[in-house]
Amino acid sequence: MRQRLYQLQLVVFLTLVTMVAAIAKPQSTSLSELFPSPGQTKAAIVINKVLERYHYRKVVLNQTFAKTVLAKYLKQLDPNKSFFIARDVERFETGARNLDESMRRGELDVAFDVFRVYRMRVDERVAYALKLLDQKLSFDVAETFAFDSSEAQWAQDSAELDDRWRRRVKNDFLTLRLADKSDDEVRDRLRKRYEGLARRIHQFNGDDVFQTFINAYTESIEPHTSYMSPSTSENFDISMKLSLEGIGAVLRGDNEYTVVQSTVPGGPARESGQIHAGDQIVGVAQGLDGAMEDVVGWRLEDVVEKIRGPKGSVVRLQILPKSSGSTGHSREISLVRNEIKLEDQAAKSYLVDDLPNGPGMKVGVIEIPAFYRDFEAEGAGDANFRSTTRDVRKLINDLVMRGVDGVLIDLRGNGGGSLAEATSLTGLFIDTGPVVQVKDAFGKVEVEADTDAGVAYTGPLAVLVDRESASASEIFAAAIQDYGRGLIIGEPTFGKGTVQTLIDLNRYVPGDHDDLGRLRLTMAEFFRISGGSTQLRGVEPDIRFPTAEYMTEHGERSLDNALPWTRIDPANFKKASAMTFDMLTLKSNERVSRDLGFQMLTERSKLMRDAEEQKEISLRERDRRAQEDQRERRFKDEQDRFLRSKGITPVDEDADQVDEDALDAQREAIARIEVEEAARIMVDGISMQRGRDPRAVMRN
The missing domain is CATH 2.30.42.10 (PDZ domain)
Structure with a gap:
């Protein structure tokens, strides 16, 4: 059952955000309508009880927590502190002194009061921005715009907020001008942008306000718990009946x-x-x-x-x-x-050979984009239903027939999927035994294990991961690492180690009543068989690529109120072998330091880190152009140098006419950089083992 719920959550999340059903155009809501309804009060009371009883992180609704909820709500409405001023916030905090008691009773007056003020402030700011668009703006002045003001103080008065908006409008204007828009086009586009902002805020109805506030409440607990209002739930139901198109x-x-x-x-x-x-x-x-x-x-x-x-x-x-x-x-x-069809997500394989450090040796690469299982076909009794494990078993057999010396599982960009598939896929490389532990909100620990005797592949194995490898990918990589069954290579993974389920709130209130909506609830956590969680820290590779050095706050680590890393008792399992990596790491580092492909990837990681850490930018046009040109040139020079070293003529993706075949070859060459180094690492290990070197690391 848990496996099905876990698979459902992936489908739910992908479906909600990629293909919402056609929604009727919302109408403007009058301020007199923006007050809580009896149904919302009832829903708030039920949500409190469900969270207190079933959420994995125990919730204590006190004054301290209520202050956190209010701060989160203000951040959701005004993340860049562009609308409220300090006296607004002081008034909200005064009115929310007993917010914990109000929330316990389902009283929502504070939430709606804050939103009504917010809507008025948006109207004021939009009017000011439109006024600025009618004026001549100078881009010769040496001043900056703080595009991330989330950590700044609230503006003390309207004059300070005016200055922030003056800089914001200048930045918006300059950004579009640098995209080769004429000044008339820029003014027209920004006028529509600002007017559209006000129009959309006016379309917020009571359900929207309630959902926003409740999500501030749930996200103050942890980031993966969220509320869907009745209207959002209805759109979700419709979308689930459609094909996954988009x-x-x-x-x-x-x-x-x-x-x-x-x-x-x-x-x-x-x-x-x-x-x-x-x-x-x-x-x-x-x-x-x-x-x-x-x-x-x-x-x-x-x-x-x-x-x-x-x-x-x-x-x-x-x-x-x-x-x-x-x-x-x-x-x-x-x-x-x-x-998007199941076969489009299916695992596929190819060979990497002609490696300079292993003449005549071949590594079979198996790409697994997601952990999939065709539950519908399985439920209908189709004995040949598709699944990750079934497909990978066939690919392994084919690679063995082709005489590969080792197998590399590529999980880069794999965001997870079916827990059952993560468990059974691990079983292809171990005999029998535990794969992952699951601890629920009541402290009960269950062990998901591979119970099928036999191993599909006993040769040298490695797993390639990156910062986007999450959830089921982390479960598989962690199990392979804990058993000592293979090498983990790449970057620290995402760190998503929690389990969510979807709860219909109506089941908790008997009798006839308005629809109360649904709650996506975090109800369990994954733990490795060695005892540590995959939560927050993810899986640390045995051999790190240099791109990992420029990872800032990423994945679960970047989310507010993420559950901390912790550990429980290890499961009962037998490690396959002791593994050491010093010599392999040394050899890899020597190669990578000279590799033009890794120099390009490292430069890209640096650029991403710099972009994430940058908080403000120049509003002087010549400085801005110089900054953009330098940023683009830094990466393009490294990329072109790498491509030419491979005999590939660089393709400009932004050109009017693009040779699609040449572009595909360029992308494939870039995608293979890390794969080929991982294969070279495997070849080093296999060669050391075949030479009976005491430092051998690859299990045969």
């Missing part, structure tokens, strides 16, 4: 931007190679020649509705790459919407 991207709202959280294996976004986690979507257009709509400041649901559409249709996106920061140069890409 671009195949998991999106989230961040401040006023729509950010790509991950891409779905087999989807157009992943297949294009042009969209990556952390990229911002700032514009959406329909078809090959539809007008580009600026979506900065839009609600996530509205952006999703613009992006999704029928299979075979074209959507154009304006993207700000993560490496360029929030104020860098955008680029436009075109995608053909498509249905």
